[in-house]
Amino acid sequence: MSDKLIETGRKLFARPWDFWRGTPNMQHLPPMNGTEIAFAGRSNVGKSSLINALVNQNSLARTSNTPGRTQELNFFHVPPEQGAPTDLVIVDMPGYGFAAAPEAKVKEWTRLIHDYLRGRQNLARVYVLVDARHGLKPVDVEVLDELGKSAVSYQIVLTKADQISVTALDDLIAATLETVKKRAAAFPEIIATSSRKGQGIPELRAAIAQVIEDRR
Secondary structure, three states, rough: OHHHHHHHHHHHHHOOOOEEEEEOHHHHOOOOOOOEEEEEEEEEOOHHHHHHOOOOOOOOOOOOOOOOOOOOOEEEOOOOOOOOOOOEEEEEOOOOOEEEEEEHHHHHHHHHHHHHHHOOEEEEEEEEEEEEOOOOOOHHHHHHHHHOOOOEEEEEEOOOHHHHHHHHHHHHHHEEEEHHHHOOOEOOOEEEEOOOOOHHHHHHHHHHHHHHHHHH
16 A cells, blocks of 8 residues: 555544434435445444544544444534535444344344445445454354445455454454455455554555545
């Protein structure tokens, strides 16, 4: 990844990001302005922590040790009044898998996620977060299948990569690439990150900057 793209990504996320809105259903989605990227993953995989690290803000996205805390599609952007165009919107999706909520509520979230993936024309890419300590689980593969059916481009991002050995991380990256290599919607590159240590954050920012550039 070039130094120029790394710098472009740094500038993209150095701006004053803010919470835009949370939407419990499709009727309350914000206008389709700019390019949207979404973060998906199992409950407690570290989505909120990664978003906070991405924008270099401690509490933009709410973090919790309780799985299922994110119960809506949460949208973040750079407010227009800050003098920046709404060229990128970040979406924090409800975690899938185990959630500390009634079954009916979980089904509502699942339906919302599926409807969003199928109907959001400005959604450029979904970053599927996978805990590096556990790798892809069957529920993750189900989500990859859904993304493929919806023809939504996605890329796998490993979280908590600092908590396993370098050798184990290399093996996991190779195994994950093998799993997704025949999936047309999968971007054929894995990014390993650590929100706590900043590992992979510049590369993720640069990857997102490239997505925006490709859509122009």
